[in-house]
Amino acid sequence: MNHILKSMLIAAVLVLCGAPCRAEYFVKLEPSDTEEQVMRKAASVTPHPRQIAWQREEYTAFIHFGMNTMTNREWGRGTEDPALFNPGKLDARQWAAVIRDAGMTQMILTAKHHDGFCLWPSAFTEHSVKNSPWKNGGGDVVREAADAARESGLKFGLYLSPWDRNSTLFGSSEYDTYYDNQLRELLTGYGPVHEVWMDGACGSAMDPDPRCQGVAYDWDTIFATVRELQPQAAMSIYGPDVRWIGNEAGENPDTQWSVLPVSTPAGDMVPGGRAHLMAAAKNGDTLRWYPAQADTSIRPGWFYHPGEDYLVKTNSQLFHIWFNTVGGNAQLLLNIPPGPDGLIHKNDIKALKSLRKRIDAIYDRNFLAGAQGEAAAIDGDQDTFWQGPEGAGEISLEYTLPAPAAFDIAMFQEHIASGQRIEAFALDAEINGRWTEIASGTTVGYKRFVQFEPVTASRVRIRFSQYRVAPTLAEFALFTMAPSAEK
Numbered sequence: 001m002n003h004i005l006k007s008m009l010i011a012a013v014l015v016l017c018g019a020p021c022r023a024e025y026f027v028k029l030e031p032s033d034t035e036e037q038v039m040r041k042a043a044s045v046t047p048h049p050r051q052i053a054w055q056r057e058e059y060t061a062f063i064h065f066g067m068n069t070m071t072n073r074e075w076g077r078g079t080e081d082p083a084l085f086n087p088g089k090l091d092a093r094q095w096a097a098v099i100r101d102a103g104m105t106q107m108i109l110t111a112k113h114h115d116g117f118c119l120w121p122s123a124f125t126e127h128s129v130k131n132s133p134w135k136n137g138g139g140d141v142v143r144e145a146a147d148a149a150r151e152s153g154l155k156f157g158l159y160l161s162p163w164d165r166n167s168t169l170f171g172s173s174e175y176d177t178y179y180d181n182q183l184r185e186l187l188t189g190y191g192p193v194h195e196v197w198m199d200g201a202c203g204s205a206m207d208p209d210p211r212c213q214g215v216a217y218d219w220d221t222i223f224a225t226v227r228e229l230q231p232q233a234a235m236s237i238y239g240p241d242v243r244w245i246g247n248e249a250g251e252n253p254d255t256q257w258s259v260l261p262v263s264t265p266a267g268d269m270v271p272g273g274r275a276h277l278m279a280a281a282k283n284g285d286t287l288r289w290y291p292a293q294a295d296t297s298i299r300p301g302w303f304y305h306p307g308e309d310y311l312v313k314t315n316s317q318l319f320h321i322w323f324n325t326v327g328g329n330a331q332l333l334l335n336i337p338p339g340p341d342g343l344i345h346k347n348d349i350k351a352l353k354s355l356r357k358r359i360d361a362i363y364d365r366n367f368l369a370g371a372q373g374e375a376a377a378i379d380g381d382q383d384t385f386w387q388g389p390e391g392a393g394e395i396s397l398e399y400t401l402p403a404p405a406a407f408d409i410a411m412f413q414e415h416i417a418s419g420q421r422i423e424a425f426a427l428d429a430e431i432n433g434r435w436t437e438i439a440s441g442t443t444v445g446y447k448r449f450v451q452f453e454p455v456t457a458s459r460v461r462i463r464f465s466q467y468r469v470a471p472t473l474a475e476f477a478l479f480t481m482a483p484s485a486e487k
């Protein structure tokens, strides 16, 4: 990922929030704003409904598949012969079943990676499946994947690399039309699309492309096309709806804000706290809702390489990533690359299944079910919520469990449709008649897990010690961590 395009994006984002554009999606700061005014403005920034729907997907799948799968490369050169593409056993239903059984809810396919080879028979290039031996040139991987996803109840998304090493038009203004034509093919021919993933990579020191120098994509047109044809689709990474977390390792910072100044570069690990927003106000910046997505691969590479069959991430690694991203106000986009035969390898399937077991074991029993206390925050309904009084200093919420229980994980969810407001919280348990702090944290956002030493208690108390205007809580749950199922 590189950052060549960030300044253009910032400009484009301001003109394109989708129609209708509600004021709360973009809130202007003024250099004269006091800290209280800045916090009030920050608390008023809310997500667009498509961003809420996107965030609720929580754990989704990337499928990196294409010419690189055949040539055992990460970045193809664009000169590969389509004759090399022949995934004999390709079965997108297997992909969809693996993804669904893993507990993921969406599949994003690399319709075109940087090498420019199209997994659908695009009318705008010869560099595609139509000139491959696969199904005698009559196949369409995008169609098979989109159909399989829908049949399995998964949402579907597409990756269309702006960088195209095959196209002779790349780097010229005609390329903008070429890209837009391809985007239109994908967004009109395959049913509903829920995410469009636009990568920022263009060459590297190890693998340069001179045409990347000063390359400028027509983001305004790209964004407008997506909004026109698939208004529910979230545009990610170089899009205005979802930002890159800043690394490809699934590492999520402990404090994760979704309300950020528009000048924040798409791939920066940003603080988003008071000092950051006050500095933004001094520059007259504008705030918007820009949630984080953590993309990482189950293997070292994004594409399948036979040499990595025994380097699939372990259960502990995957669990750590899942817990800290999904439970850290980020969405996890985990890549599972099918092999040259067109199937997901058994080692990846095994790893996904053992992660699923561990996730299910956590959610299996919520010790707060049936507890006494503010019901809206423990009713399992993310749309009902508790809201504290405004600016009342430390606020606490107390719950009495139906029976004493042993637990070591707490889950909190803010009502993000009302904004992101919690800046610092703590959890206390009544142990031997005394309130004892067992965990604390900073941001909550869509979902926050905290893990602590196991305690046995029947009364718990959440304290909100710092927040913007007034905290909200849509869900609060107590779970226990299952024993590690290390492979």
Ligand code: FUL
Residues within 6 Å of the ligand: 001, 002, 074, 199, 200, 201, 295, 302
């Ligand atoms: C990067 C690309 O260069 C990789 O090949 C991969 O697609 C990853 C998700 O994004 O920037």
